[in-house]
Amino acid sequence: MDPKLDLLYRLADDQLILGHRNSEWNGLGPILEEDIAFSSMAQDKLGHSLQLYMLLHELGEAEPDTVAFTRNTPQFHCCQLTELPIGEYDFSLIRHFLFDHAELLRFEALADSSYEPLALVARKVKGELKYHVLHANTWVKRLGTATEEAITRMQAALEFTLPYALGIFETTEAEPEIISSGLFIGEMELQRRWEESISKVLAQTALTLPDLRLLTPVSGGRYGQHTEHLQPLLDEMAEVFRLDPTADW
Amino acid sequence: MYGSASTHDIPTQATTGLENEDPILLAEFEARIARGEKIEPTDWMPQLYRKQLTRMIEQHAHSEIIGSLPEGTWITRAPGFRRKMAQMAKVQDEVGHAQLLYSAAETLGKTREQMLSDLVNGKSKYSNVFNYPTPTWADSNVISWLIDAGAIVNQMANAKGSYGPYCRALDRICAEEAFHLKYGHDAVVHMATGTPIQRKMMQEALNRWWPAIMTFFGPSDKMSTHTEILMRWKVKMATNDACRQQFLDMYVPKIWEIGLTLPDANLRKNEDGVWEFSEPDWEDFKRVINGDGPCNAERIAVRRAAEENGAWVRRAMQQPKAQYVRPLA
Numbered sequence: 001m002d003p004k005l006d007l008l009y010r011l012a013d014d015q016l017i018l019g020h021r022n023s024e025w026n027g028l029g030p031i032l033e034e035d036i037a038f039s040s041m042a043q044d045k046l047g048h049s050l051q052l053y054m055l056l057h058e059l060g061e062a063e064p065d066t067v068a069f070t071r072n073t074p075q076f077h078c079c080q081l082t083e084l085p086i087g088e089y090d091f092s093l094i095r096h097f098l099f100d101h102a103e104l105l106r107f108e109a110l111a112d113s114s115y116e117p118l119a120l121v122a123r124k125v126k127g128e129l130k131y132h133v134l135h136a137n138t139w140v141k142r143l144g145t146a147t148e149e150a151i152t153r154m155q156a157a158l159e160f161t162l163p164y165a166l167g168i169f170e171t172t173e174a175e176p177e178i179i180s181s182g183l184f185i186g187e188m189e190l191q192r193r194w195e196e197s198i199s200k201v202l203a204q205t206a207l208t209l210p211d212l213r214l215l216t217p218v219s220g221g222r223y224g225q226h227t228e229h230l231q232p233l234l235d236e237m238a239e240v241f242r243l244d245p246t247a248d249w
Numbered sequence: 250m251y252g253s254a255s256t257h258d259i260p261t262q263a264t265t266g267l268e269n270e271d272p273i274l275l276a277e278f279e280a281r282i283a284r285g286e287k288i289e290p291t292d293w294m295p296q297l298y299r300k301q302l303t304r305m306i307e308q309h310a311h312s313e314i315i316g317s318l319p320e321g322t323w324i325t326r327a328p329g330f331r332r333k334m335a336q337m338a339k340v341q342d343e344v345g346h347a348q349l350l351y352s353a354a355e356t357l358g359k360t361r362e363q364m365l366s367d368l369v370n371g372k373s374k375y376s377n378v379f380n381y382p383t384p385t386w387a388d389s390n391v392i393s394w395l396i397d398a399g400a401i402v403n404q405m406a407n408a409k410g411s412y413g414p415y416c417r418a419l420d421r422i423c424a425e426e427a428f429h430l431k432y433g434h435d436a437v438v439h440m441a442t443g444t445p446i447q448r449k450m451m452q453e454a455l456n457r458w459w460p461a462i463m464t465f466f467g468p469s470d471k472m473s474t475h476t477e478i479l480m481r482w483k484v485k486m487a488t489n490d491a492c493r494q495q496f497l498d499m500y501v502p503k504i505w506e507i508g509l510t511l512p513d514a515n516l517r518k519n520e521d522g523v524w525e526f527s528e529p530d531w532e533d534f535k536r537v538i539n540g541d542g543p544c545n546a547e548r549i550a551v552r553r554a555a556e557e558n559g560a561w562v563r564r565a566m567q568q569p570k571a572q573y574v575r576p577l578a
Contacts, residue, residue: 030559
């Protein structure tokens with residue numbers, strides 16, 4: 001695949017799928033303020049994915065609605081972390097923390113991309129992601145230093161989620177060209193920055209970051225290999241859209 | 250959305266308790282309200298006023314979070330980016346309204362935790378319309394337009410009421426509701442003028458929702474005769490029937506204009522400008538409000554699960570030395 005398309009699909013699909021998952025917190029948050037916060041982040045992420053799908057459309061791919069609402073599992077390039085069900089708040093919070101730290105660093109780097117339309121989008125997106133990270137850090141620090149119950153839950157969620165989070169950095173065949181053409185700094189450098197970034201926050205809590213070298217990343221997402229959770233999500237997302245494919249909704 | 254501020258259990262003996270109030274303070278309180286002054290949290294107020302307002306604001310707040318459930322279901326199914334983002338923002342507003350309203354109710358002395366606990370234990374009510382199902386995207390559009398429209402009729406009236414914190418919350422809520430109305434109207438018109446499948450979906454959804462919409466403002470005034478003191482205290486600003494008439498006058502023409510029909514052969518405006526309609530099934534209304542509707546159990550179960558699953562977070566957030574402070578506005 002063309003390196004630009006390869007990169008854009010991964011970015012856009014991550015944002016779309018996690019945005020969709022975040023929106024599922026409506027009515028279910030531990031406090032109303034968290035329903036609202038997750039909804040805000042979901043709206044941002046959906047907006048980010050739309051901008052990225054529009055870049056893809058400019059490069060000759062189908063309309064954003066068609067791309068988002070009509071593909072099936074093997075055609076998605078999101079990492080598996082994003083597609084897991086929301087679970088309980090501890091998991092969703094840790095996923096949000098691990099993903100958005102990577103995402104902020106990613107879009108900060110993309111602001112200097114040699115592909116100018118992407119750099120322009122990234123400059124706007126990174127400003128919004130800053131608040132997602134602020135939100136995640138606030139809660140991780142608070143719950144990660146609170147009751148024994150909270151710390152135990154957060155630690156378990158962290159250990160469960162980390163192998164999936166490492167899947168964020170799975171590379172494709174296009175990686176060497178993505179780096180050499182200046183499109184993006186590459187996943188390995190991003191992961192290095194991410195580890196530094198999450199370590200700093202976790203150091204301010206009672207949580208322990210396991211040795212990441214000992215973990216096996218859950219990969220495959222970038223190649224269209226997904227968990228059993230993605231297709232039901234896509235079916236639900238397209239449920240109305242597919243009722244009348246000729247309609248303008 | 251979503252509150253039909255017609256409280257569902259107006260006391261059958263509205264004067265109970267007044268005999269224990271200081272007559273001088275009571276007279277002063279009533280004079281202030283008559284002059285159009287706002288009552289603030291630290292001001293003297295009769296127990297009945299406090300109780301009734303707490304119940305009303307609390308029910309309104311509950312209606313916002315329970316109402317966000319049937320519409321929220323359609324966030325993950327909304328067709329296309331534009332609808333998905335708008336639906337999300339709209340429902341998020343409703344949860345924000347709940348947040349505002351719980352704060353307003355807290356100024357009267359009841360904590361949010363107590364209110365939510367009463368909600369999941371069935372002690373306090375929410376707008377009865379949310380005990381009905383929303384099986385299609387079009388049902389969600391009907392709620393966004395017509396339930397929100399009904400709520401605006403109610404809330405615009407109540408924003409002129411006597412209790413300061415509630416009025417200020419309602420002013421902010423109404424400003425957002427005005428957008429919801431445009432959103433809902435746009436969605437309904439879009440479907441009603443779309444493909445045959447879309448038009449059919451919309452007509453069926455409207456047929457399903459119409460009986461519930463007709464009960465939205467609460468029982469006929471003929472049936473609830475105890476609202477006089479609440480009107481005098483500006484807790485309730487318009488009667489149920491007046492609100493219903495205003496709603497019909499504003500929205501039935503708009504519904505007919507886009508080629509949709511309403512499932513009531515008797516619905517028409519008479520020569521005096523009064524809308525006539527088939528009397529809603531108030532026995533069914535009572536049955537549903539008392540817990541036996543198609544979705545009561547499901548709505549409460551979802552809310553209860555949210556409360557239970559999130560309890561550890563709230564426990565962790567509590568500071569051992571912190572004391573509960575009632576908000577002032």
